[in-house]
Amino acid sequence: MKYTILFDLDGTLIDSTNAILNSFKDALRILNLDVKEDEKIKDLIGHPLKNMFAMLYPSNSNLIDKFAKTYRECYSKIYLEQTTLLPKVNETLHLAYDFADLGIVTTKGGTFTPILLESLGIKKFFKTLITLDDVKKPKPDAEPILLALDKLNKTQENAYMIGDTILDVQASLAANITPIALSCGYGDENELKKYSQIFPSAYEAICHILNIKQI
Secondary structure, eight states: OOEEEEEOOBTTTEEOHHHHHHHHHHHHHHTTOOOOOHHHHHTTBTBOHHHHHHHHOGGGGGGHHHHHHHHHHHHHHHTTTTOEEOTTHHHHHHHHHTTEEEEEEOSSOTTTHHHHHHHTTOGGGOSEEEOGGGOSSOTTSSHHHHHHHHHHTOOSTTEEEEESSHHHHHHHHHHTSEEEEESSSSSOHHHHHTTSEEESSHHHHHHHHHHHHHO
16 A cells, blocks of 8 residues: 655745745735734744734734735745745655655645646645645644545555644644654744654655655
8 A cells, every 4th residue: 555645835845934924024014014023923834824914913803814815916926936945855755756645735825836836846746735725624623634635535544744833743633644743844843742753854754654664
């Protein structure tokens, strides 16, 4: 039986920090809102965009939809040039593709994500792509992972979710698959270690799975 490996995107396979921070801050300026420190925004990457705004600006809930629309307008202009693959991602995906069915499970929206994956040259590796637009309950709920498994016609057996935030770990556990956490992204390493094995990058995570497979 082929293994199933699902990947988060931001902070797991791609470095989208500049694209997200610049779009976020530009949208805030356009709406005449005070701009939070970079670290406060980065700490919330992995949550859906509207949730990020609500957590940072709880007294401006009436602006959530307007912020999201403005953010996407800003993001659309810069995301391709300001997003890069993290180190050794191509090697990671070539290695994983040989023994597993691969999918993406992300809280990014569905409009730009397929274009971004194509631009980065990695869309070809994935048999399914689950974005925020595909589910009613995003991570940490189990729904996006279970949907990915359904699209792949796979069960939870020999299935892994690799991600960099506690949302990825919580969704994995809720879906009854094995979580693997990464320290290369936006999550709190100490928090991640409480619930999952943790590796410096997706490449090391895949090597770990391969070692298990070969026992």
